[in-house]
Amino acid sequence: MHRTFVDLLDRNLDHADAFADRFDDVQTAQRPPVVTVCCSDSRVLQDHIWGNDTPGHLFTCGNIGNRVVERTAAGDVVSGDVLYPIAHTGTETVVVVGHTGCGAVTAAYEDLTGGVDEPPGIERCLGLLEPPLEAGVAALPGGLDRATAVNYLVEYNVDRQVDFLVGSDEIPDRVDVIGVVYDFQDVYSGRRGEVHVINVDGERDADDLRAAHPDIASRIERLWAY
Numbered sequence: 001m002h003r004t005f006v007d008l009l010d011r012n013l014d015h016a017d018a019f020a021d022r023f024d025d026v027q028t029a030q031r032p033p034v035v036t037v038c039c040s041d042s043r044v045l046q047d048h049i050w051g052n053d054t055p056g057h058l059f060t061c062g063n064i065g066n067r068v069v070e071r072t073a074a075g076d077v078v079s080g081d082v083l084y085p086i087a088h089t090g091t092e093t094v095v096v097v098g099h100t101g102c103g104a105v106t107a108a109y110e111d112l113t114g115g116v117d118e119p120p121g122i123e124r125c126l127g128l129l130e131p132p133l134e135a136g137v138a139a140l141p142g143g144l145d146r147a148t149a150v151n152y153l154v155e156y157n158v159d160r161q162v163d164f165l166v167g168s169d170e171i172p173d174r175v176d177v178i179g180v181v182y183d184f185q186d187v188y189s190g191r192r193g194e195v196h197v198i199n200v201d202g203e204r205d206a207d208d209l210r211a212a213h214p215d216i217a218s219r220i221e222r223l224w225a226y
């Protein structure tokens, strides 16, 4: 067995020691107040970025590009992974978490601007990301370096995922839909590891967001006002 996995098993025993008494209230049911949709990038630690070590608090979905859409014979719908806690456990907050330097957004950008050859499974993921990103690529300001273009599109992608949820009949009005970008590349102000709020229920103007949500005003920051 690869040493990396043996090490993981050892760490799991530490986890079991630490968590032995943390499941008492949630052993047979969950009512997580928040569902997060993160990019599955290994640098985005889905619970850790929120300081969460409470079982039952965060329902975590992960996929490349923090997508919320699933393509079915009946058309595009909210992914069951995201919808499950909203439909079944009373969850009332959804947070879409993009991140700086996203590889999935980079691949979508490169595919839209030149074409890339990926295995079918990855093509399927890109096929879900690219249609809403296409207009974003077309709207990018001229003269951006590649890294900046990608980070603008990271915001654009989060906006489109939020829009899809807000516009879906499957998401009740009581549910707050929030879009954020997690930054570990020193692109935004603040420290590495901080989350920056860029969208609340489809509102993406930073000044309007600060006025509407003064309690989180200092955490609202966008790179691209388009």
Ligand SMILES: [Zn+2]
Pocket (backbone or CB within 6 Å): 039, 040, 041, 064, 065, 066, 099, 101, 102, 103, 104, 105
């Ligand atoms: Zn990513």
